[in-house]
Amino acid sequence: MVEVIDAQYGGILSSSASVLVPCRVYSISDGRVVTGGTTVDVRLSRSGDNWRVTSTHPANPGPAAASLSAVARQVLANKQILLPPASIADVRSGQVSESVLTAMLELAKTYRIGVSVIRSGHPLNVFGTDRPSDHPRGRAFDTWQIDGHAVVSPDTSRSLISSYMKASERVGSHNVGGPVVLSGAAFFSDQTHHDHVHAGFRS
Known part of the structure; x- marks a missing residue:
């Protein structure tokens, strides 16, 4: 099934x-x-x-790493971070940036986050371009659900999504995309990101 x-x-x-x-x-x-x-x-x-x-x-997450960092283990054990199978395998592979893992842990102090994609299963390039995406390099994650509310749902509070996007920027993301238009160099909104919040990191 x-x-x-x-x-x-x-x-x-x-x-x-x-x-x-x-x-x-x-x-x-x-x-x-x-x-x-x-x-x-x-x-x-x-x-x-x-x-x-x-x-x-x-998705092709690759094999599990022989050992994991403390922050990776904390992400896998955190009940506030809901990871799909491919994203669990991404973290276990040891190929997810410490910046991404630390950011998720910080966000999980305030929000219950439903992650949709971290590294594997995402297009290699930003769709429709020849620019490499941060996802396959383990430097981004997408959130489809915040505190049990789907980002795409019209019933989900725009203020909840806005606060989550701003919190993502505060924990280090330089490239935050979502359905809400916010002022600031770190934020963007487009048709692709009307159904999730993207958080990308420089390293």
């Missing part, structure tokens, strides 16, 4: 799009329920009013 956790844009243009789908997969092995999962980058193209899937790209 497959449980879709969320579906968010990895990028959208007039005739092409990337939709990132973190999911859990449940199976039976030796009479026991085994839980796994991945994040799939689903690519679509548009013809007239119709969109069709052209390819799918499952």
Whole structure:
């Protein structure tokens, strides 16, 4: 059985799009329920009013590191940080920046954060460009849910999203994207980021 956790844009243009789908997969092995999962980058193209899937790209987090930093272990143990399977594997791989991990821990002191994507399962480049994305380099994470409220939901308070975006900047993100337009060099908003909050880091 497959449980879709969320579906968010990895990028959208007039005739092409990337939709990132973190999911859990449940199976039976030796009479026991085994839980796994991945994040799939689903690519679509548009013809007239119709969109069709052209390819799918499952996450490839890589093997777990032989040892993890203290901050990585703290992130994995923190009940305020909800990670999908691919993001858990990202942290376990040791390839996520300490800046990202520390920022998540700081944000979790105030918010319960539902993370959708960290490193694997995200397009290698900023969608529609040749600029490398911070995600595959382990220098960004996306939040789809804040305190149990989906960012994309019209019922979610704009002030909650604004405060979370501002908090992301305060904990070190130089590139905070979301559905709310805020003043300041660190902030941006566009169609791709109407359904999640992106936080990118320089290192």
